[in-house]
């Protein structure tokens with residue numbers, strides 16, 4: 001998504017969804033109490049437009065459920081309101097999220113008729129055991145079939161994956177990322193698992209049948225996943241659940257919930273690059289790591305954790321992070337008092 005594109009979300013929490021994924025409590029995750037009506041769609045656009053900077057390209061997005069599993073007459077009522085707004089020029093496009101097994105030719109043809117541009121699919125994992133243990137009710141073959149159909153029908157495709165689900169492992173998540181890359185989506189969202197209250201996952205965790213996927217687990221795994229998507233030129237448009245008041249107030253009981261998870265992951269990635277560059281450094285050296293000014297805080301890490309980590313790992317007598325505007329955002333330059 002370009003910087004000028006802005007999402008106007010309209011939530012349809014769990015509406016029409018015939019399943020109960022173990023991690024799902026859409027009311028807590030989206031912050032919405034009830035599904036939207038056509039009037040809510042109009043109101044959401046009006047209030048969002050008043051706040052958006054001029055020149056932005058607003059996109060109306062139906063999120064939080066399985067849009068194409070909603071009864072058809074309700075889908076059409078929402079899409080009619082959306083299409084009227086699209087035709088009036090107030091928004092630039094319509095997008096929605098749904099389940100892989102709620103997509104077929106008839107569904108996609110209906111979406112085309114209402115001007116939908118982007119379809120987001122909750123793939124979550126490409127490991128069938130993980131999908132089954134998570135109560136998803138679909139298989140990885142459904143994800144592959146729906147993804148190909150969506151792309152062949154001319155829509156933009158966004159795939160969502162999760163890490164740390166029941167039965168999951170870092171290796172399985174890496175394999176999921178490889179399979180998602182092979183489907184060539186236009187973008188990816190990565191949601192490390194959060195244990196939300198009033199979900200089956202919360203009960204499994206409370207009874208010791210599920211081990212929490214911690215913020216640290218998510219950071220170290222996503223620091224491996226992100227470069228895979230970058231190398232494949234597939235943008236990761238979101239990493240981690242959007243913070244909501246309910247989640248922050250205790251709805252997120254445990255798991256990988258952090259308001260700046262994406263920043264933590266990027267900070268871990270730049271730390272890994274520094275580790276490679278520091279290999280072979282003489283213990284006891286004083287080192288200055290030069291980075292582009294925009295990368296200073298990522299290099300230092302939250303509460304300077306990267307500085308502490310690198311200093312201890314390489315037994316340095318001193319380590320400073322310094323700014324060099326001449327460097328690109330990808331470069332690290334090292335200056336040391338010993339060679």
Ligand code: SF4
Pocket residue numbers: 013014015017018019020021024025026064065066099122136
């Ligand atoms: S498919 Fe989506 S809405 Fe339905 S239970 Fe799973 S996460 Fe929730």
